[in-house]
Amino acid sequence: MTFRLPPYPYDRLAGLAEVAAAHEGGMVDCSIGTPYDPPPPAVVAALGSSGTERGYPASAGSLALREAAGAWLCRRFGLDDVPVSRLAACVGTKEFVASVPHLLRLRRPELDTVLYPAVSYPTYAMGAELAGCRAVAVPPPPGRAGGLDLGAVAPEDAARALVLWSNSPSNPTGGLGDLGSEAAWGRAHGIPVFSDECYAEFTWDGPPRSVLQHGFDGVVAVHSLSKRSNLAGVRVGFYAGDAELVEFLRAVRQHAGLMVPGPAQAAGVEALEDESHVEAQRARYLDRLEYLAGILGAYGCPVGLPEGGFYLWVPVPTGRWPDAWAMAGALAADGGLLVSPGDLYGAAGAGHVRVAVVQPLERLALVGERLGRVSHG
């Protein structure tokens, strides 16, 4: 059967964007988790001064980048040591997430299943499809927004699994998972656990967590500078963990020609060595989460603050709208606010919309004024 791509999730928002953009003052786009705030000037300066343009960059990442990433993991998560041999660079993490099943299948061709969180970043399931694998959704534990109810995985699916994806804090729900139990379950079943930790810096409920705090065997933590340092346009990520998995992926990716450009690697080193810009960004997101939750509550759409991440995961109020698309339509029409209906993150997300608090407070205040003018009796 010929492979047929689904529509790109965010392309489905074009009609809503048109409605939101009709407002005087324009659309306030909170649909995509793309950073709006600037990276630190020293990081931007490093892009133009590394002198790395002429030669090919190291596919695994320069020694400086790998050392900076390892030192950051140790600092942030209280790890003793992350040897550079257990860590390698990726070109941002989306390409890594999308290609892991395909690459792992080279190692274990008899396996054909990707386990991933039922309500999640769409690329986990897309990576399975691109590899010709089955994408099997794992629900969160009952009553939880994040994490994985691993007791719900059928033994037949576990027996065929190439990888288990975890994402804590979760995009889109903001929930946190139990990374220790996930690592233990993966080891018990011989299934590699890949833990996408790109929102770890924005953990509100306690300190940031990494699967690596529970040992390196059988696990790979995946990190990105896109959200941490507002560098989504520069494309720097890295993965670290199990010696054999990291070395296998590093080697195949080198053959495939995957390389973070040298100037981007130099900027990554600069970003990883600084914490103050991350501190400032954390404060901005927390302010905006609280502010927007207040506005939405006043508009009759109460929402709690997430345990992590920079998204509000807003339930569709019962009886007010038939579904999340209708709610997103009302927010576009009444507030000029563009949000993402929750089914973009899996069928189980259909009762919510996701609001990314990536816009500055003055733009969110405009939404507040507009929604405040609408009666919702």
Ligand SMILES: Cc1ncc(COP(=O)(O)O)c(C=O)c1O
């Ligand atoms: C959960 C999750 N993982 C990975 C990514 C990819 O980020 P990047 O490719 O910029 O590293 C995103 C981006 O939104 C995300 O939300």
